[in-house]
Amino acid sequence: MTHLTRQRLRLLGTALAITAAWAAPALAKEKVDLLLRHGHVLTVDPSFSVRSAVAVRDGRIVAVGGEELADRYTADRTIDLAGRTLMPGFTDTHLHPKPMAPNDIAVQSAHSVAEVQDMLRKKAAQLGPGKWITGYGWQESNLAEKRNLTRADLDAATPDNPVMLVRAGAHSAVSNSAALKIAKIDRTTPDPKSGLIEHDAAGEPNGIIRERFDLVSAFIPTPSWESMRPAYIGWLKNILSLGITSFHDASGTIDDEPVGKGGAAGTDPGASWAGANMTFRRAREIYAEMGDQLPRITMYIIYPGAERLKAFPYHTGYGDEHVRLGAIGENAVDGGFTGPTAWLLADYKGQPGFRGKGRYTDAELQEMVDTSARLGWQMGLHCIGDAAIVQTIQAYDKALNAIPDPAHPMADRRWFTDHFTIMPPDATMATMKRDSIMIAQQPNFLYNLEDRYMQVLDDWRLAHNNPLTTPVKKFGLFMAFGSDNLPVNPFVGLYAAITRKGPSGQVHGADEAIPREDAIRMYTANGAYLSWEEKTKGTIEPGKLADLIVLPFDPLTASPETILAGQVDMTFLGGKLVFQR
The missing domain is CATH 3.10.310.70 (Diaminopimelate Epimerase; Chain A, domain 1)
Structure with missing residues (x-):
């Protein structure tokens, strides 16, 4: 072998070594915590795209795509979905934690x-x-x-x-x-x-x-918080089995905050005056210990009066990804149909002269709304009847146009009506559109309260109870879904939204039904938007929290009856498996 040949071989070996050195990192797989593959992934992104695989690291989604993700990532745990549906966890915008008390x-x-x-x-x-x-x-x-x-x-x-x-x-x-x-x-x-x-x-x-x-x-002895705390934790864990990974607690208070900082007069922090109710302070204490095991909370605060609210040092948005402050609500502007005392613009069917009852004078309602607005709070008041909705929107409109919010422009104040059961006049919905006022609605009411509606509502109000198409499609209003414990089950809400059927099988206002994609979005992405969390959860996109659920059926194609009876196979919170059937 000549010197020249040996030199050429040395150069060739060096080149091959360099090539291998460069190629090795390119072939190495990136490490993730969880890889979900072979699924039917409903991303609920803006185009509602469907994929088959998702990679998760440090509690967040790092990639969404097809089976090529298995070539790019190696995971501590890989789950073969075997064709099952993976979608964002539900965000229920209206729940009341109600664990059973000893009595x-x-x-x-x-x-x-x-x-x-x-x-x-x-x-x-x-x-x-x-x-x-x-x-x-x-x-x-x-x-x-x-x-x-x-x-x-x-x-x-x-x-x-x-x-x-x-x-x-x-x-x-x-x-x-x-x-x-x-x-x-x-x-x-x-x-x-x-x-x-x-x-x-x-x-x-x-x-x-x-x-x-x-x-x-008022005469019933209240159990202690210490006796009820384990039951509350059990209730929170249970809703994970329903696929609810985030919810808005519509009955939160600041009653046990220190006196002079929003707490009720005559009490000390954590005093028993707040009874067995979940408060903002108690929620933060529980979640500080076990937040990665429990669904995320956005907590409404029941209006405590002007002086106490002024003394409370925080407002809407304060908190973290586990517990945060939401709207002032759901202070009831009227009653409900489970009474029934919802406040209507027309007489109840068969009850001449009875239209339900409002709770506030115009002045009382305006004081609450104005005070909350000046202190930087979002509003989410309970209004079920059309008369109550009209009064609420009038109060919102006056405050929104007179009291600026330095943190949010008009279009981003995200005030909402809670329930919106009986559709108000067109002029009211036009005002809502102009002021960007949103709706947190419970489509399951149509199913659960069918008997009551049929008893007390005239034909037009019966057909347009809990309306979807008219406010959303005709007037362009934003809507998110919840259940209000009637029952706590997103599948009932999805069923009612797409079929407009009650338990009798009768369809009430077929023209108010919405497509499945819209219903799913209203129970996921839109709920996150209502609390300014659309950049962190509500869809399956890179960078967002891996709050995911696995279903044994495809809600885009399954029969409505399958959806109504639907169950969740798995629930992930921040990529951690927190429920498995």
């Missing part, structure tokens, strides 16, 4: 009056005479008798224990004679402001009080 019965699961009575007898035997028995969630349409519970029903089972059972929706409750006696309510008791005491044919209270059942509940 509660599971009345929400009862299917007959006799079953309720059996529950009461067992609880009375457990607690002993004189102890209060409580419960939440009964609904006449779920009972075989298809009627409301009455005082007589409860008396027959528990004459020696005071009882109050709140109807699903929390706009009415039924009490027995022992409870009414404690509350000093009899045939001569006048209706309270914004409430109604029902009477039987003989003129005696029948046990039902609409809206103002605090007349009775």
